[in-house]
Amino acid sequence: MAIDIEHYKNLAQQKHKAHQKFLTQLKKKPPKNLDRIVKNVHEEVFCEIDCTKCANCCKILGPLWTEADIERVAKHLRMKVSDFEAAYLRVDEDGDKVFQTMPCPFLGSDNLCSIYEVRPKACREFPHTDRKKIYQINNLTIKNTLYCPAAYEFVEKLQERLK
Structure with a gap:
């Protein structure tokens, strides 16, 4: 069953200020075992959410391409x-290499990635909810809740776990 992206986006918009406040407090006074809790919550969320039922990140957010990513994927494609x-x-306004167009040209109609084994680092790490010291990327986490149901669920569950 497909994931209702608009539903999650609306929830994220409604809870934006509450999530921001929670993450700001987390940064000010992180619990000692935060990295372990983050890892557990991340794993729990990804047991519940199947990215292939969504693939919104692949449809609207393009990764930044590093030189290593470009070389690896080009080699894989024999180009x-x-x-x-x-x-x-193409090179964007910030000087970063990004896709010329979206959705990702390697995303299939089944929401599977045709270069999954060699995908860019940004794709492998998205939505960055398994990072140590998660509070260092609060702005990115909040932004990702608008596009990624798993990021939204992660913040909700983390907030619940730490109350």
Whole structure:
């Protein structure tokens, strides 16, 4: 069953200030065992949410491409780096290499990634809810709740766990 992205986006917008306040407090006074709690909550969320029922990140958020990512994927596709860049990437206003268009050209109609084994680091790490010292990326976490149901659920469960 597909995930209702709009539903989660609306919830994230409604709880934006509460989530922001919670994460700010977490940064000011993180519990000693926060990294372990974050890891457990992350694993719990990803047991409940199947990314292939959503793939919203692949549809609207493009990854930043590192040189290592470009070389690895180009090699996997048996392309020259320059040809790969010309076919798929552009330089954005911040000077970062990003997709020319979205959704991701490697996303199939089944929401599966055709380059999953060699996908960019940004894709492997998204939505960054398994990071140590999670409070260091509060702004990113809040932003991701608007696009990623798992990020929203992560903040909700973390908040519940730490009350």
